[in-house]
Amino acid sequence: xxxxxxxxxxxxxxxxxxxxxxxxxxxxxxxxxxxxxxxxxxxxxxxxxxxxxxxxxxxxxxxxxxxxxxxxxxxxxxxxxxxxxxxxxxxxxxxxxxxxxxxxxxxxxxxxxxxxxxxxxxxxxxxxxxxxxxxxxxxxxxxxxxxxxxxxxxxxxxxxxxxxxxxxxxxxxxxxxxxxxxxxxxxxxxxxxxxxxxxxxxxxxxxxxxxxxxxxxxxxxxxxxxxxxxxxxxxxxxxxxxxxxxxxxxxxxxxxxxxxxxxxxxxxxxxxxxxxxxxxxxxxxxxxxxxxxxxxxxxxxxxxxxxxxxxxxxxxxxxxxxxxxxxxxxxxxxxxxxxxxxxxxxxxxxxxxxxxx
Amino acid sequence: xxxxxxxxxxxxxxxxxxxxxxxxxxxxxxxxxxxxxxxxxxxxxxxxxxxxxxxxxxxxxxxxxxxxxxxxxxxxxxxxxxxxxxxxxxxxxxxxxxxxxxxxxxxxxxxxxxxxxxxxxxxxxxxxxxxxxxxxxxxxxxxxxxxxxxxxxxxxxxxxxxxxxxxxxxxxxxxxxxxxxxxxxxxxxxxxxxxxxxxxxxxxxxxxxxxxxxxxxxxxxxxxxxxxxxxxxxxxxxxxxxxxxxxxxxxxxxxxxxxx
Numbered sequence: 001x002x003x004x005x006x007x008x009x010x011x012x013x014x015x016x017x018x019x020x021x022x023x024x025x026x027x028x029x030x031x032x033x034x035x036x037x038x039x040x041x042x043x044x045x046x047x048x049x050x051x052x053x054x055x056x057x058x059x060x061x062x063x064x065x066x067x068x069x070x071x072x073x074x075x076x077x078x079x080x081x082x083x084x085x086x087x088x089x090x091x092x093x094x095x096x097x098x099x100x101x102x103x104x105x106x107x108x109x110x111x112x113x114x115x116x117x118x119x120x121x122x123x124x125x126x127x128x129x130x131x132x133x134x135x136x137x138x139x140x141x142x143x144x145x146x147x148x149x150x151x152x153x154x155x156x157x158x159x160x161x162x163x164x165x166x167x168x169x170x171x172x173x174x175x176x177x178x179x180x181x182x183x184x185x186x187x188x189x190x191x192x193x194x195x196x197x198x199x200x201x202x203x204x205x206x207x208x209x210x211x212x213x214x215x216x217x218x219x220x221x222x223x224x225x226x227x228x229x230x231x232x233x234x235x236x237x238x239x240x241x242x243x244x245x246x247x248x249x250x251x252x253x254x255x256x257x258x259x260x261x262x263x264x265x266x267x268x269x270x271x272x273x274x275x276x277x278x279x280x281x282x283x284x285x286x287x288x289x290x291x292x293x294x295x296x297x298x299x300x301x302x303x304x305x306x307x308x309x310x311x312x313x314x315x316x317x318x319x320x321x322x323x324x325x326x327x328x329x330x331x332x333x334x335x336x337x338x339x340x341x342x343x344x345x346x347x348x349x350x351x352x353x354x355x356x357x
Numbered sequence: 358x359x360x361x362x363x364x365x366x367x368x369x370x371x372x373x374x375x376x377x378x379x380x381x382x383x384x385x386x387x388x389x390x391x392x393x394x395x396x397x398x399x400x401x402x403x404x405x406x407x408x409x410x411x412x413x414x415x416x417x418x419x420x421x422x423x424x425x426x427x428x429x430x431x432x433x434x435x436x437x438x439x440x441x442x443x444x445x446x447x448x449x450x451x452x453x454x455x456x457x458x459x460x461x462x463x464x465x466x467x468x469x470x471x472x473x474x475x476x477x478x479x480x481x482x483x484x485x486x487x488x489x490x491x492x493x494x495x496x497x498x499x500x501x502x503x504x505x506x507x508x509x510x511x512x513x514x515x516x517x518x519x520x521x522x523x524x525x526x527x528x529x530x531x532x533x534x535x536x537x538x539x540x541x542x543x544x545x546x547x548x549x550x551x552x553x554x555x556x557x558x559x560x561x562x563x564x565x566x567x568x569x570x571x572x573x574x575x576x577x578x579x580x581x582x583x584x585x586x587x588x589x590x591x592x593x594x595x596x597x598x599x600x601x602x603x604x605x606x607x608x609x610x611x612x613x614x615x616x617x
Binding site: 179180182183186187188190191193194197198200201202203204205206207208209211215219 | 408409429431433434438439440442459460462474475479
């Protein structure tokens with residue numbers, strides 16, 4: 001890939017880097033203070049949700065304003081499962097699977113509509129979800145919310161809870177990112193991309209736009225469910241507020257800021273989602289929303305492809321300063337059609353010439 | 358295996374507008390057929406019917422004996438049909454290689470779970486198709502452009518990339534929609550040579566919609582002339598160009614005839 005710096009292209013350097021990052025991530029919670037661990041945990045939680053949003057929106061181009069619904073669904077399923085004494089692996093699988101099945105059903109209907117209709121259906125999800133979560137108090141604890149403690153560190157581990165939670169989140173987040181990265185690099189990444197760019201071309205390449213959209217939406221929902229599981233691991237409590245529509249928009253902003261159509265951008269998006277409210281609160285709590293909007297505009301104005309494009313932009317600026325581009329774009333010739341009579345005459349003349357010995 | 362194509366009484370209506378009326382013709386395997394006619398004759402509409410982007414109002418379209426009228430384009434692609442578009446439809450921010458690789462989609466095995474888990478066979482298939490795509494590009498003299506973003510190349514090269522993308526799917530039936538539109542004289546000559554080479558090397562049936570009569574004469578074994586949504590005649594390119602009905606359709610009746 002042209003965006004990867006030369007260092008990363010070298011195989012052994014890449015392996016070395018991976019090992020270093022892995023060791024750093026495993027050692028980090030043991031060395032960092034509890035607050036830093038909690039912050040990193042929350043970044044992981046939201047990075048997974050942003051990752052899902054990125055698959056369906058960044059890669060496949062389908063507007064999804066309901067991702068938080070699946071996060072909330074995953075959180076509620078997790079709370080329900082934990083409180084009913086399910087095995088934690090079963091809880092995790094259920095959180096992903098139920099969110100995925102609901103996502104699949106919604107997508108089967110919504111992807112038929114296409115375009116903005118998908119956006120409208122996805123808006124409906126959190127809007128319906130919040131009152132539904134309040135109503136179904138048998139499962140959700142109603143407006144009070146529901147708490148479930150399963151992520152306290154077990155005694156044998158000798159860890160503090162924040163460290164234990166860090167490892168749970170690290171495990172799930174790393175798996176989600178590695179799987180998503182593999183998926184978008186080959187066959188399916190190209191299929192997502194062509195569905196985003198041009199559905200007619202997609203179809204003529206044997207990529208069914210409908211099935212591809214349903215696939216992307218379902219993956220996003222599964223990742224939303226996984227994010228909900230992690231949310232509960234980190235916060236140990238969920239309420240209807242978890243899946244309110246405003247959070248969905250924040251997730252969307254985080255995805256765009258991080259970098260739409262970028263796996264690394266999703267991680268940055270998760271960090272943005274967690275850090276920016278902290279930052280703006282620190283500046284002046286009464287202007288939180290205003291300063292968040294300002295940051296959003298500044299980033300989009302300077303880096304329309306998101307924060308993940310920063311190294312690329314810097315490199316491009318550097319290159320522009322050192323060397324003039326050697327080859328510009330050749331002027332684009334419009335695919336102009338000859339007026340009909342001319343074409344015919346030209347054609348007739350052509351054959352006459354060719355027919356002559 | 359080259360495909361045969363057979364159209365019987367294909368009609369296409371958009372509301373009251375009759376775009377195609379009772380169009381019938383057969384294409385034998387391995388033939389290059391030219392589809393010509395004045396602007397608005399319905400050539401591209403007929404193309405879209407064959408490739409599944411439009412559903413004919415009535416009639417029958419069979420590819421190698423299989424009825425395909427109303428099949429989704431993505432299904433037709435799996436039956437061995439590939440096409441290019443009148444206006445090159447590439448992913449401009451992706452590399453040339455990635456654009457071409459898209460043509461290999463139907464040849465790559467495995468579902469999303471296998472690809473997400475990077476099962477060994479998916480990696481092998483991806484490497485093989487990548488090598489094949491690079492070879493196609495090298496063969497076409499475009500090896501240097503493989504890693505460039507597509508939007509850095511000219512219109513002529515875009516048309517070429519579309520062609521290689523279509524060919525990577527190993528089609529049995531290839532539809533080329535105005536492959537020479539907007540190309541320079543030299544590029545058209547190159548295109549003619551390329552299509553001749555493809556036909557010589559592969560077992561493939563090709564249908565070309567084109568205004569460029571030089572290209573039609575140079576490449577096609579037979580032509581079908583459309584006018585106002587009807588088949589005007591079928592024959593060789595030379596026959597078509599001397600047929601008075603065809604000349605009339607293109608440049609109108611001689612004013613002397615009108616006076617007479």
